[in-house]
Amino acid sequence: MRICVAILVLFLIQETHTGKGDKGKKDKKKKKESGTEVVDAALEKLKKYSETGQKFLRNIACVESKYGTDKNTYRKNYHGGIWQVDEVGFKDTQDTKSHPKLKERFKKIKELYGIDWEKVEWKDLRKPFYSALAARLLLQNKADALPPEDDIRKQGEYWKKHYNTEDGAGTVDDFVKRVEECNKKENKEQEKKDKEEKEKERAEKNETETEEQTPDKPDDKKGQDGNQTEDGIEWDACPIGPDVSEWERLLPDPQKCNHFYHCNTEGWAWSKPCPIRENGTLLRLYWNDELKLCDWPENVDCTMIET
Structure with missing residues (x-):
């Protein structure tokens, strides 16, 4: 009896764990592709098939799904993808009876991408490139020529007539x-990206210039007269001691904006000119004393003598 109970308990535990595992697999959501980079990649790939209408298609992706970032893009039981090609529109892209030219287009798609469009299903449009290709085929089925790439209103009129149609709410x-x-959002993001890149470039440039501009360590010997060497002076402003860092021994010239002093560990300083650059x-x-390097004049608050 005890053996039977033990077997039953083990069976129930196994069933419970298996059930949780299967549920975990079912509940695991696939990552949805979205964003301008995804859209641009799909359109770039589409260029092999057709280079026309690129900006228009990009704008359609914006309007239909905010480049796939809209929460309803990949909603349940709807497979139009980023370009939101509905099931009726998708079937139109496979209707060779109504659109005989599709046969040649299918052949080209097969040669370029290895895709047999006649066997493609609507659910495949959840993949960005398939959605883009369906949108392009749908537009190619229309008799009217595509609107100008730089005329958003004309594009809107075309979109309303042939894409969103009278049944659409747009x-x-x-x-x-x-x-x-x-466009406004993208411009802001691009400005932010450009600013970050410029700051990074400037930081790298400053780091490089600092390495170039840091003078050689001066000779710690004093001159025979007791207060001056051949090219150094004894200066009270110099920090003294072996624990003083190299940076702390770089000081601004009190009389010249474009010079600085480099002190040794015993309080002696050597005047150094900043390098000449073309701007x-x-x-x-x-000399920029905050950064401890030579910098462009507009970045330094100094109005002293220049020599």
Whole structure:
């Protein structure tokens, strides 16, 4: 009896663990591809098939799903993907009877990408490139020529007539507004990215210049007259002691913006000129005591004598 109970308990434990494991697998969501980089990658790949209408297709992706970032892009039981090609529109991309030219297009797609479009299913459009390709085929089935790439309102009119259609809730003004919002957001992100890159470049440049500008360690010997060497002076401003860092022994010249002093460990200083750089005209850099390096004059608050 005890053996039977033990076997039953083990069986129930195994079933419980197996059930949890299976549920975990089912509940695990696939990562949804979205964003401007995903859209641009899909459109770049699409260029092999067709280079026309790239900006228009990009704007459609913005309007339809905010480049796939809209929470409803990959909603349940809807497979239109980033370009939100509905099931009716998708079937139109496979309707060779109504659109005989599709046969040649299918052949080209097969040669370029190895995709047999006639066997593609609507659910495949959850993949960005398939959604982009479906959108392009759908537009190619229309008799009207594509709108100008730089005319958002014309694109909105075309989108409303052939893509969103009368059944759709969108308007031409909606199209224009959403595209402008997308562009504004992208411009801000690009400005932020450019600023970060410039700051990084400047930091790298400053680091390089610091390495170039840091003078050689001066000779610690004093001159025979007791207060001056051949090119150094005894200066009370110099920090004294073996524990003073190299940076602490770099001091601004109190009379010249474009010079600085390098002290040794015994209180002697040597005057050093900042290097000359070209920025429209040749000029000598100023000593930036905060960064402990020679910098562009506009970055330094100094109005003393320049020599």
